[in-house]
Amino acid sequence: MPHPLSQLRLRMRSLLHRAEVDQELDEEIQYHLQRQIDEGLAKGITAEEARRAALHTMGAITQNKEECRDMRRLNWIEHSMQDLRYGARALRGNWTFSIVAVLALALGIGSNTAMFSVAYGMLLKPLPYADADHLAVVYMSYFPRDFRFGTMSVRDYLTWKGDNRAFEDPSLFRTLRMDIAGNAGVPEQVQGASVTAGFFSTLGVRPLIGRTFAAGEDTPGSSSMAVLSESIWRRRFGASPGVLGQTILVNGDPSVIVGVMRESLRFPRLDTEIWTNLPLNPPTRYGPWYYRGVARMKPGVTLQAAQAELNNIAQRIMQQNPYYKRLTFPVLSLREALLGTSVKLALIVLMGAVGLVLLIAVVNVANLMLARATVREREMALRLSLGASRGRLVRQLLTESVLLAVMGGVAGLAFAWGGVALIRAWNPGNLPFIDSVRLDWASLGFMILVSVSTGVMFGLVPAFKSAHADLNTTSKEGGRASTVGPARGRTRAVLVISEIATSLLLLVGAGLLLRSFANLQGVTGGFSTPPRRILTVLISPENAKYHDELAGIELYHEILRKARNLPGVEMAALTDSLPPDRQGDADTFEMEGQHLAPGEMNPVVSVIATTSGLFRTLGVPLVKGRYFTEHDNQDSQPVAIVSEGFARRFFPNQEVLGKRIMHSGPNSGEPWMEIVGVVGNVKYLGLTVDTDPAYYMPFGQAYYSRMFLVVRSSGDAAHLAGLLRQEVQSIDRGVTLAQIGTMEQALILSVSQPRFDTILLALFAGIALVLAAVGIYGLISYSVAQRTHEMGVRMALGAGQADIVRMVVRQGVLLAIVGVGLGLGGAFALTHFLRTMLFGIDAKDPLTFAAAPLGMMVVVLLATSVPALRATRVSPLVALRK
């Protein structure tokens, strides 16, 4: 185009000075007319005749002007405004239609916007690390432990570091709870991490004040140092810059504060508040396996390439150490490591599900639009015959549907706002990144995009159908209600079938998760005391004197005595591990008389130190032998109790009582312990983990300074928390109490992710079901209304009410059968994606696959029965007269 500027000028003039331009157009046409008349007069006819002739040759003047306006593109915006006004009027004119459509869209768009906000906050929002895409977390996994994302030992790390090429200098870290004390203030326990010197530079984060660890500060013998989080700095030190150089006690170890880290650093855990330097002492034996690696991939290295290199390193380590079987170093991107792989999968599944809900909503509204299009056929035909172009009609109808969708979107925004608030409020505490989930500009953009595109989607087909209405037939049909053309009826039936199929798919998915969640709720964790009657608290004495066994045991006996004296307390005990997922320690052990292949290492299992009362307090059954007693102490013969799973795995078909095992293994200097009892399996690694073999050592013989106090109350245990805290701190104010809560709370927390997934998917399936029901109800009532005449004839000819009902219901049931069939097929093909989210049931669970279609059929029958009953109330006389 030659003159963009002058064109713009013309266009602006057309828009802004509309009246003037219109007037000029008038004048121009008028001039033409006048010349025409003049010409007629010149030929000698009368003025009147000349005028008539001129007007005749000029044709439809108005239409001509309209075309000129079109040529100026003047109409584009003006028409849009007209369309909007007209659309709004049309929507106002049909309240029920508009409300149903807007509600359906609000549900669809709203739930999508909410879900998008959640997924965006968790999956897409940029992490606050320099070039975070290149950061990876390295785990270790090996038989017999077989944790997919397990930990490694310092020796494994050193081997990896020696052979590493893919990463910049890899760092090592360990997460642990840390008691901090000193410098006044109540001692408290926070989430901490012990990290190698390169940790912070690997992440590319700078401290708020002070410094991070310098190279070499992770060598053996380095003095203890700490980097504080901003939160702890504000809380305990009033944000004073003088904090640098001060000494605090971290797990009783005096450590110099060298820096304060920004709040945005949330690694290795989201709630990490303190980092200490990790001295890489040369390993004297294999283990302990406490550590994970974090490293920055070199430029050009992909996650796959890094994984391949680590696989090779794992092969080499396995050749050197025959103990390791199936050893791998799984690598995850930093985000996935923070988020957890299960969360990502769940979010993808939920996004898919909510997308299907939107699809159903769109189909529903398309269906309503089609129904309305039939009613408006005459309106369209009239406008066509009055000279409106088909394109103009399509645009007008599209404007209407986009307007509808945007209204739905705005209403949906309210839904989404409520939904996000609900999700945040109901966050059980361990959903990652939930606090970065909010309705923001991204959500708003998403909502607008979805609204407009859905508006176009559900508007396009009905709009084209309407605009291409056949003038002749439609006009001829006159006032009589016409029957639906077979084509349009078929389109609507296909839409309803797809709705039924999609909702069935969601129903099956929700059913599977519900059943799986019920299974999860049925898992006991291995103890029989009602969870709400158990209160647990982690006790860490800060004073270094309690590192001494005698002083420590005395302190704990006093704590136990005070706890037992509290009103309502039936029993109290100590343990360093708790179900369902608070494993304390895992280590190697040796069986007396065992033969290891050269280089083979002893197996690793959970080791639990506990006082005599633990099994009775929790209600862990004694299978044989005896529980610990008060008399199992330093002065008596060392003993151990093993779990059933332990006995089965390590002493199959043997009498386990009387056998001797040793903590750690040969050369550890530990004594042989005689197995005196076998107890039921308890879950320490989460409810979904198959029983992990474990053995127990009596607290009197295996002192550990940080223990869980477990209290069994005669009633609800929650109210004991305050009392317990007072009593314990009355013994020694320097004792930290952390993680106070009932077992019930711990169980709920441990299944929060599956509960989150289940509730959301069930909610989505519910919405889908309602929408599908509305869809089928709409179709059937519409077709009943269309067939009033036919019904009248049938009844006049002797059809009974039952026949009419059967006829109408049959139509609905036929649709449902096809839809259910398709939906089942889809479910069969898709549910295996849910496999890793399911617990205790198959992805093709027959019960779910039977119940969901049944439920769907019931809903369809209900939705059909209302219009069916209405059909029977048709009076033949009235129907025939119409």
Added chain:
Amino acid sequence: MSKPTDLVQGTVDLLILKTVAIEPMHGWAIAQRIRQLSKDVLQVGQSALYPALHKLEQQGWIEAEWKMSDSNRRAKYYSLTRAGRRALAKETNQWERLSAAISMIVRTA
């Protein structure tokens, strides 16, 4: 909706461009000129003429100016722009090729 069936839209454009290339002219005069030059064979009705004029103006090929006409009334005079002159050359060229091709076929067949 009554476009002349024997005159394709592009042809009207070409005729208009050619006509106003001679001198600035108002709509009526353009129609008259086309009729005269074609010896009454081609008649461009105003229903085709004015939309085409407004389109060409919008495209920037012609520009308009209000002037007093010979009949002493205000009329809108269209004249060719530089871009219009280029377009005319191109369209003429194309038209000649097209019509030559068509006549070749019509004659031989």
